[in-house]
Amino acid sequence: MTRIRLPIAAALAAAAGIALAAPARAQRIAVRLDPAAASAPITGRVFVFLSKAADREPRLQGGSYGGSVPFFGLDVSDLRPGTAATIDASVLGYPYKKLSEVPAGDYYAQALLNVYTQFHRADGHVIWVHNDQWEGQRFNTSPGNLVSEVVKVHLDPKSSTPITLALIRKLPPVTVPEDTRWVKRIRIKSEMLSRFWGAPIYLGATVLLPKGFDEEPGRTYPAVYIQGHFGLGAPFGFVDPTAAGTTGRGGRGGRGGGVRMQLGAPVPYDDVPTSARESGPEFAKAWMADDFPRFVAITWQHPTPYYDDSYAVNSVNNGPYQDALLTELVPLLEKEFRLIPEGNARFLTGGSTGGWECAALQLQRPRFFGGAWCLYPDPVDFRRNQLVDNYADTNAFIPNVSEPPIPERYMMRTPDGQPQVTQRQMSQLEAVLGTRARSGQQFDAWDAAYGPIGADGYPRRLWDRLTGHIDKEVAAWWRDKGYDLTVLMAREWQQNGRDLAGKMHMYVGDMDNHYLNLAVYLMEQEAARLDGPKANFTFEYGRPMKPHGWQPFTNAELVRMMDSFRKARATTP
Numbered sequence: 372m373t374r375i376r377l378p379i380a381a382a383l384a385a386a387a388g389i390a391l392a393a394p395a396r397a398q399r400i401a402v403r404l405d406p407a408a409a410s411a412p413i414t415g416r417v418f419v420f421l422s423k424a425a426d427r428e429p430r431l432q433g434g435s436y437g438g439s440v441p442f443f444g445l446d447v448s449d450l451r452p453g454t455a456a457t458i459d460a461s462v463l464g465y466p467y468k469k470l471s472e473v474p475a476g477d478y479y480a481q482a483l484l485n486v487y488t489q490f491h492r493a494d495g496h497v498i499w500v501h502n503d504q505w506e507g508q509r510f511n512t513s514p515g516n517l518v519s520e521v522v523k524v525h526l527d528p529k530s531s532t533p534i535t536l537a538l539i540r541k542l543p544p545v546t547v548p549e550d551t552r553w554v555k556r557i558r559i560k561s562e563m564l565s566r567f568w569g570a571p572i573y574l575g576a577t578v579l580l581p582k583g584f585d586e587e588p589g590r591t592y593p594a595v596y597i598q599g600h601f602g603l604g605a606p607f608g609f610v611d612p613t614a615a616g617t618t619g620r621g622g623r624g625g626r627g628g629g630v631r632m633q634l635g636a637p638v639p640y641d642d643v644p645t646s647a648r649e650s651g652p653e654f655a656k657a658w659m660a661d662d663f664p665r666f667v668a669i670t671w672q673h674p675t676p677y678y679d680d681s682y683a684v685n686s687v688n689n690g691p692y693q694d695a696l697l698t699e700l701v702p703l704l705e706k707e708f709r710l711i712p713e714g715n716a717r718f719l720t721g722g723s724t725g726g727w728e729c730a731a732l733q734l735q736r737p738r739f740f741g742g743a744w745c746l747y748p749d750p751v752d753f754r755r756n757q758l759v760d761n762y763a764d765t766n767a768f769i770p771n772v773s774e775p776p777i778p779e780r781y782m783m784r785t786p787d788g789q790p791q792v793t794q795r796q797m798s799q800l801e802a803v804l805g806t807r808a809r810s811g812q813q814f815d816a817w818d819a820a821y822g823p824i825g826a827d828g829y830p831r832r833l834w835d836r837l838t839g840h841i842d843k844e845v846a847a848w849w850r851d852k853g854y855d856l857t858v859l860m861a862r863e864w865q866q867n868g869r870d871l872a873g874k875m876h877m878y879v880g881d882m883d884n885h886y887l888n889l890a891v892y893l894m895e896q897e898a899a900r901l902d903g904p905k906a907n908f909t910f911e912y913g914r915p916m917k918p919h920g921w922q923p924f925t926n927a928e929l930v931r932m933m934d935s936f937r938k939a940r941a942t943t944p
Contacts, residue, residue, distance in 0.1 A: 397460045397528065397531065398527060398531075398533075399458065399459045399533040400457070400482075401455040401456070401458075401534070402457070403454070404455070404484070404538050405539045408517050408540060408541065409452050409538075411452070413447070413450050413486055413517075414448050414487045415447060415499075416444055416809070417458070417482065418442055418482065419442060419458045419482050421442065421526065423476075423479070424440075425479050428518075429521060430481050430511040434804060436797055436800050439465060442464060443463070443465075443470060444463070444805070445457075445462050455535070463802055465800045465803040466796070466799075471528040473526060476526060477524070477525050479524075480521070480522050481518065482519040482536040482538055483518045483538075484538050485501055485510045485805075486513075486515055487501055488500065490570055491570075492567060492828070498827075498829060505573070505575075506545050506601075507672075507680075508678055509679070509811075514543060515542065517538040517542075518540060519537055520537075520539065522534075522536060549614075552580075553605075553609065553613065554611050556603070557575060557704070558575040559699065559703065561695045563690070563691050563694060563698075564692065567691060572690075573672075574673050574695060574699065576671050576672065577604070577672070578606075578668070578669050579605055579667065579668040579669070581663075582665070583665065588709075591710065592666060593666050594705075595666050595718045595719070595930060596669050596720075596732075597721055598671070598720070598732070599680070599725030600679050606668035606669060606670045607654050608654060609651060609654055609658060610654075611655070649926065663930070664931060671696060673695075673696060675819065676689075677808060677815060677830070681693075682728055684728075684731060686821070688819045688820070688829075714739055715937055718933045719732055719733055719740050720744045721745065722745075722920065723746070723887075724749055726879075727749035729745035733874055737874070740874075741874065743876065744876045745875070745878070746878050747883055749817075751877075751890045751894050752856070752857035752894050752897075753858075757782050757885055758782065758889070759794070761855075764841060766834070766838075767794050767833070767839040767840075769839065782885060786880070786917070791884075798834070798836040800812065801814055807827065808832060814833070822848055833846060833849070856894065857890075857894045857897050860894070860901075861900075872905065872906060872907050875908040877891055877910045879891045879921070881915065881916070
């Protein structure tokens with residue numbers, strides 16, 4: 372991988388969202404804020420996307436590590452209507468670092484302005500971040516963000532003739548699916564989070580009801596909480612047979628729901644279809660059968676100003692999301708949907724981000740939840756934060772070697788081991804998407820959820836996005852505050868072991884695309900050492916060459932497993 376070739380000053384300026392003077396003869400793209408689209412100055416981040424294809428708007432083809440078209444990003448502060456921000460050779464881009472590196476030719480160009488909101492937080496910090504509009508931090512589709520028309524342009528890095536794009540329209544509001552007999556949705560203002568952020572912050576849930584719910588008003592039910600990224604689709608990808616226009620896709624539901632992400636989504640890990648996971652209609656058929664266990668299945672919506680998901684933890688940067696979810700949202704759900712309010716009736720599952728949340732909630736709240744089936748989780752041991760050792764490594768991009776050849780560290784591979792994306796490339800992408808941990812992508816999401824606050828009020832990054840240097844104070848914070856789940860498990864076993872023994876079930880492919888199996892191996896080793904009582908956790912690995920998204924059972928089989936587990940626990944003295 373070629374290292375960043377920007378001069379130091381230009382690189383630092385690009386990382387800070389500042390444009391330096393470009394050479395006199397160099398291509399520039401001016402992004403003008405049309406007075407018809409805005410009546411007041413706007414603070415945010417301006418993007419320009421360049422695509423060779425005309426089948427989709429360029430903004431929908433950029434912003435992802437998985438095949439992004441060239442795009443560039445620049446912070447703007449109080450951009451006034453009628454004025455322009457300029458993308459030139461000093462502005463960092465992805466996958467090309469500079470506009471001058473983009474090959475000359477004809478492109479379809481489009482500009483976008485990701486609008487930031489000023490928050491006066493309860494901790495005294497005043498910061499600018501994107502206020503989620505119930506879209507799950509999708510910067511390229513977020514309601515209220517401004518876009519230009521798609522314009523065909525000729526790009527010539529040697530040309531001094533500027534290209535101009537005008538921001539002329541706002542993106543429309545989110546359309547929330549209508550409730551049906553089977554699927555209900557709740558959205559509430561969180562008082563805890565609103566106090567922390569100094570502005571209204573919302574939590575939500577999508578609820579899948581069991582057969583007979585309306586016909587048996589006196590019956591109560593256990594619940595399965597499916598953790599994952601923001602989505603308004605039905606839990607487990609359930610396809611409601613009574614819903615008009617059903618397509619068989621459940622929207623951006625929780626991990627393990629059999630739903631794939633779209634290019635440009637603010638999430639790093641795509642679900643990979645597996646032979647075990649049934650389709651939405653197949654799951655619905657099982658769910659509605661007379662002999663199926665009567666559970667209520669629930670996905671949470673908890674987007675933060677930094678990511679589409681809070682990781683369901685309390686955080687000094689995001690606020691008390693775990694407390695809000697468990698003391699504001701869950702009691703409401705238990706009352707509204709007749710859920711049994713006890714630990715042995717609350718179960719967890721989820722994959723990837725949701726897999727980590729599944730494990731964290733069970734380990735951090737051992738009595739509140741009765742069992743966790745966690746699929747291909749984000750790193751649960753920071754000695755293998757993907758391929759990075761937070762504690763021993765000094766750089767996230769390269770191993771601890773000083774003499775060439777110095778290999779680049781990867782963060783993504785194919786199931787047969789072919790490297791795909793490096794740590795450096797992913798970090799460059801995040802640097803383009805947003806400064807100060809505002810990219811809405813994976814590494815910044817971890818910094819916001821796990822890390823300390825910087826002096827400027829924004830999250831301190833574990834590693835520098837341009838150099839890869841690891842901040843050891845931040846690494847220690849991640850560990851000491853309980854986000855290294857293996858450390859947390861071992862440290863608190865004497866007080867929590869009796870409430871955790873037998874409750875954790877982990878599943879991951881042996882060739883997880885993001886190397887997530889490596890941290891699970893380490894957690895299994897530590898769990899085997901626990902005593903008084905023995906952990907008796909389950910660890911299963913998909914072999915051979917099972918990728919991210921692997922699970923050894925269908926979702927219907929998973930619910931049946933939970934039902935059997937619950938009944939066995941209910942009869943255990």
